[in-house]
Amino acid sequence: MSVIVLADARTECERQVIDDWAARSRPDARVQTVAQTDFEQLAPTTELVPARVVWLPPVRDGERRVSLADAVALSNPRRPPAWRQPAIRKRHPDRVRVAEGASATVAELRERYEAKQARGESFEGFVGMQAALAAERSELALVGDRYKVPRLVAEQIGSSAKFQEAVAELADRLGRPAASVAQEATDKMSSFVATQSRLMRDVFTSTFRGLYERAWTVSADLDTLGRLRTLNKSSSLIFLPSHRSYVDTLVLNSVLDEHDFPPNLVLGGNNLAFWPMGPIAQRAGTIFIRRQFGSDPVYKLAMRSYLSFIVEKRFNLEWYIEGGRSRTGKLRPPMFGLLAYVADAVENLDDADATIVPTSIVYDQLPEIAVMAQESAGGAKRPEDLKWLLRYARGQREYRGEARVRFGEPFSLRQALADAGDGRAKLEKVAFKVMDEINTATPISATGLAGFALLGAEDRAYTAGEIEQILAPLLTYIDDRGLPGPDPSLCRGLGLQRTLGELTDAGVLTVYDGGPETVWSIAPDNHGVAAYYRNGALHHFVGRSIVELAMLAVADGTVRPDGLSPDGAVPYEALLRVAQAEALRLRDLLKFEFFFPVKDEYLHRLGAELDLISTEWRHVTPTREWVYDALFANAGKLLARRTLQTFFDAQLVVARRLSALGHATVDKEALLLDCLGLGRQLALQGVILSKDSVSKDMYDAAYRLAENRGAIGDGPIEEQLRARAEWLAEVNEIRVRLSRIAAIEAEQAGSMNREENE
Numbered sequence: 001m002s003v004i005v006l007a008d009a010r011t012e013c014e015r016q017v018i019d020d021w022a023a024r025s026r027p028d029a030r031v032q033t034v035a036q037t038d039f040e041q042l043a044p045t046t047e048l049v050p051a052r053v054v055w056l057p058p059v060r061d062g063e064r065r066v067s068l069a070d071a072v073a074l075s076n077p078r079r080p081p082a083w084r085q086p087a088i089r090k091r092h093p094d095r096v097r098v099a100e101g102a103s104a105t106v107a108e109l110r111e112r113y114e115a116k117q118a119r120g121e122s123f124e125g126f127v128g129m130q131a132a133l134a135a136e137r138s139e140l141a142l143v144g145d146r147y148k149v150p151r152l153v154a155e156q157i158g159s160s161a162k163f164q165e166a167v168a169e170l171a172d173r174l175g176r177p178a179a180s181v182a183q184e185a186t187d188k189m190s191s192f193v194a195t196q197s198r199l200m201r202d203v204f205t206s207t208f209r210g211l212y213e214r215a216w217t218v219s220a221d222l223d224t225l226g227r228l229r230t231l232n233k234s235s236s237l238i239f240l241p242s243h244r245s246y247v248d249t250l251v252l253n254s255v256l257d258e259h260d261f262p263p264n265l266v267l268g269g270n271n272l273a274f275w276p277m278g279p280i281a282q283r284a285g286t287i288f289i290r291r292q293f294g295s296d297p298v299y300k301l302a303m304r305s306y307l308s309f310i311v312e313k314r315f316n317l318e319w320y321i322e323g324g325r326s327r328t329g330k331l332r333p334p335m336f337g338l339l340a341y342v343a344d345a346v347e348n349l350d351d352a353d354a355t356i357v358p359t360s361i362v363y364d365q366l367p368e369i370a371v372m373a374q375e376s377a378g379g380a381k382r383p384e385d386l387k388w389l390l391r392y393a394r395g396q397r398e399y400r401g402e403a404r405v406r407f408g409e410p411f412s413l414r415q416a417l418a419d420a421g422d423g424r425a426k427l428e429k430v431a432f433k434v435m436d437e438i439n440t441a442t443p444i445s446a447t448g449l450a451g452f453a454l455l456g457a458e459d460r461a462y463t464a465g466e467i468e469q470i471l472a473p474l475l476t477y478i479d480d481r482g483l484p485g486p487d488p489s490l491c492r493g494l495g496l497q498r499t500l501g502e503l504t505d506a507g508v509l510t511v512y513d514g515g516p517e518t519v520w521s522i523a524p525d526n527h528g529v530a531a532y533y534r535n536g537a538l539h540h541f542v543g544r545s546i547v548e549l550a551m552l553a554v555a556d557g558t559v560r561p562d563g564l565s566p567d568g569a570v571p572y573e574a575l576l577r578v579a580q581a582e583a584l585r586l587r588d589l590l591k592f593e594f595f596f597p598v599k600d601e602y603l604h605r606l607g608a609e610l611d612l613i614s615t616e617w618r619h620v621t622p623t624r625e626w627v628y629d630a631l632f633a634n635a636g637k638l639l640a641r642r643t644l645q646t647f648f649d650a651q652l653v654v655a656r657r658l659s660a661l662g663h664a665t666v667d668k669e670a671l672l673l674d675c676l677g678l679g680r681q682l683a684l685q686g687v688i689l690s691k692d693s694v695s696k697d698m699y700d701a702a703y704r705l706a707e708n709r710g711a712i713g714d715g716p717i718e719e720q721l722r723a724r725a726e727w728l729a730e731v732n733e734i735r736v737r738l739s740r741i742a743a744i745e746a747e748q749a750g751s752m753n754r755e756e757n758e
Contacts, residue, residue: 001045001105003029004037006131008052013085017053021098034128042106050101050131054142055080055088058095064143097142101134129155153193157309158186170301181298189302192287204285205257212247212254215396216363216403220255221441224407231355231410232261236314238342238413239264241359242331242438243320244536245368246392248361249286252318255405265310267319267338307338308345311354317342321434327372328697329448329535331438331595334431343427346414356416356430358408358437362536364401364447365506369532401447401502406484408437435595444483444537446490446499449474451508451534452541454522455692456642461512461519464500468492473636480612483540508533531646531692538643542594543602545640547609548631550582552737555627580606589730592701592708593647628744635748641738648735649688650698651705653679655728658711662721666712668703675699 005022009015022031026049057064057077077095080088089096113126157163164178167185171178212218228237241248249266256264263285270288287306293299310317321339322332346352416433420426453470454462462470471491478485489495500520503509508530510523522530583606587596596602610617614630631638653675658666679694688694706712711723 001047002043003047003049003103004042005029005031005049005051006037006127007031007033008050008132008135009033011082011085013082013089014053017089017096018051018098021051025100034124034131037124039106039123039127044105044107044110046106047103048106048109048127048131049103050135050138052099052101052135052139054097054099054139055085056095056097056142058092099135099138099142101131101136101138104130104134125159129159153306153309154186154189157189157305158182162308163305166301166305170297174297181301184298185302185305188299189306192289192303193306205253208250209254211393211396212250212403215247215398215400216251217401218251218254218403218405220259220405221407224410225255225259228355228357228407228410229259229261232316235353235355235412236311237261237264237316237357237410238354239316239318239357239359240321240434240438241318241361242442243322243325244329244361245325245363245366247396248320249318251361251403252359252405262316264316264318267317269324304341304344307341308349311342311345311352312349317354321431325368325372328695329369329532330538330593331435333592334428334435336427336431339431340427343413343417343430347417353412353414355410356413356434357410358434358441360404360406360408360438360442362404362406362443362445362448364403364445365502366532367395367400367506369529370507370526372532400506402445404443404445406441406443408434408441411437429598432595436597439539439595442484442536442539444478444485444540445533446486446495447503447508448533448535448537449486449491450496450499450503451530451532452537452642454509454520455527455530455534455690456645459522459691461521463517463519464497467500467520468496470636471496477544477612477637477639478540481540503530503533527691528695531690539594541639541643542590543605544609544612545643546583546586546590547606547613548638548640548741549586549644549734549737550579550606551613551627551631552740553582554578555624556737556740586734589651589705589734590644590647592704631741631744632748635745638741638745641741641745644734645738646690646693646698647701648731648738649690649693650679650695651702651727651731652688652735653682653693654699654702654706655711655724655731658706658724659721659728663717672696672699672703 003026005018005026007015007018009018019031022029029049055078109127109130110123112130113123164182167182168178171181174181231237239252241252245251249268253264266286268286268288269291289303290299293303307317319338321334323335324332326332342354346354411433413430416430417426420429449471450467453467453474457470468491475485475488475491487495490499500509500511504511504520506529507523508526509520512519512521580603583603584599587602590596597605613634616626617630620626654671657671657675657678661671676694676696676699679688679699682688683691683694703712706724706727709723709727711720711727713720
């Protein structure tokens with residue numbers, strides 16, 4: 001069997017390197033380029049061996065990597081000009097290697113060609129493409145997986161039979177020539193395809209590292225990273241991070257790069273494609289896409305084809321499933337568009353799959369919060385441009401603590417789609433699974449817990465000792481639940497004072513040290529900023545809060561079970577049914593604020609929360625006295641008022657405003673502005689207790705709940721008015737229960753103070 005080495009050489013020096021290598025490693029082979037080879041004259045058994053020269057950067061600080069200085073000097077050590085290559089080869093032979101790609105016979109290549117390629121492409125062109133890709137894969141063994149980037153993307157997609165068939169189908173539907181649609185799709189694809197280069201990847205990392213490196217110490221979940229490395233050998237990874245900061249992508253990239261993962265192709269909004277960030281980022285793996293493209297079928301075809309290619313070739317992807325940064329600290333509702341495209345690719349490709357990696361990124365301090373809180377309170381959003389980037393970079397010069405990268409349970413997208421059933425709901429189930437896993441993985445920071453404690457307490461100044469007293473039972477609860485909590489030392493003693501100092505430096509708290517003791521309080525008009533820190537961990541406390549409210553509802557007779565015995569006692573089974581029904585009603589009221597698991601899992605988690613309150617609940621018929629005793633015994637760890645007051649205060653404002661409108665037409669933007677005014681008024685009057693509830697984002701979620709309940713929409717106005725009245729009554733009822741939780745805690749605190757004084 002004859003052997004031909006297909007040399008991929010740009011210069012005479014590279015050809016000589018390959019000739020010398022072949023003389024040593026393949027002495028029986030002829031060396032020639034694809035263009036020099038007449039494939040029609042070759043025997044089917046002829047073995048073709050791709051080979052190319054790989055130029056490595058010099059070793060700097062123990063690592064081969066291009067520096068920013070190389071880019072500034074317009075010098076690429078990975079692709080030196082022809083005139084420099086002989087000198088590098090002579091003086092630094094360790095920088096010159098030959099990558100030998102996997103070989104194939106002419107017969108094997110013809111079989112692939114006939115099975116996969118579009119009509120009209122030459123066999124020579126196909127072989128050249130396959131040789132380049134084989135050499136590329138071999139090159140990764142020399143440079144590392146972190147430099148695994150897709151090459152010849154547009155050429156591979158455009159020449160595939162699958163793409164040509166999709167173009168023909170769309171052209172027929174649009175009544176246009178297929179060639180015209182293909183050209184438009186290719187042009188639009190070229191506008192967002194990430195034309196990655198290893199040089200620009202290193203330049204991007206070096207250029208933008210300062211946006212996070214000085215501000216945060218990055219930590220990661222190393223155990224899950226090890227599992228992900230194994231999964232990545234057989235499946236592409238799709239990282240879906242929470243989105244809190246502009247540097248989220250940089251922080252995640254630093255973790256993956258440090259552990260030699262292939263780089264993610266990052267889907268991002270084209271609002272960040274301004275110079276110089278856009279051109280550099282695109283060449284480093286960012287795919288800038290339109291915010292909206294549902295009305296452009298050709299753009300949709302180009303995007304669908306590109307994502308299908310990425311999944312098929314097992315490259316890693318990353319995008320923010322929320323669609324934008326959180327302005328409240330909680331996860332935003334998921335966007336389904338990109339997930340739908342990837343799901344289609346998985347379902348339409350034989351044996352293809354992708355591993356979803358829910359990812360949480362949390363910061364001890366985040367300077368962007370103040371601006372986002374102002375936007376949530378009705379302020380205008382500033383556009384991103386070069387001036388904005390420079391201003392943002394200046395703000396990253398101070399150390400702001402730790403940035404924690406944690407991963408939820410990775411799962412197979414194909415399996416999750418199969419488990420979710422049919423219809424659009426299956427995509428929603430997959431997305432909600434992602435959000436639930438992100439929440440589960442999200443750690444509770446010391447700053448977030450301090451915000452939770454202070455916002456849930458009376459609006460006054462506190463000593464460090466008083467704050468520590470508030471935090472102690474919360475730390476016990478976190479430990480009982482096995483939650484990813486903060487370092488306890490940061491919530492007591494000198495560690496707590498350091499945490500409070502960080503929040504003071506960030507402008508969240510104010511400090512007064514003119515008296516015998518130093519006291520801290522939430523800075524005026526900064527309750528929204530404190531709430532952002534708190535909200536990042538709030539989902540961990542929602543289940544417990546719902547259990548507390550359900551217990552009160554049953555104990556106070558707000559809801560009564562069927563099947564009372566003749567003496568009026570409540571059978572255990574009936575009581576349990578009522579508690580479950582009430583818990584499901586509360587979940588429905590909060591479904592636009594939090595992400596809940598499916599019903600059975602949800603009720604199972606609530607049962608575990610009841611076990612923490614009292615293990616007796618499974619064996620006794622709870623009387624009113626038993627319920628109040630159980631709640632009283634857990635005072636300090638009662639979470640409903642501190643967790644849910646904000647959301648029901650926001651719902652109260654929207655429900656009141658809608659009820660006041662009567663038969664008038666509802667305009668959403670006007671209503672939300674009116675609610676901001678009403679919310680500020682009710683906060684000043686002391687009607688609503690949470691100043692952070694005065695938020696456009698909070699009112700927007702309440703508006704969506706009103707739509708869902710039929711209080712707004714196209715239905716008969718009388719039915720809408722009835723739905724508004726019922727909703728307002730429910731909110732008032734729950735707010736009364738929240739006040740009872742507060743009274744229980746106040747009574748228990750008073751009892752403890754009396755015991756201490758005695």
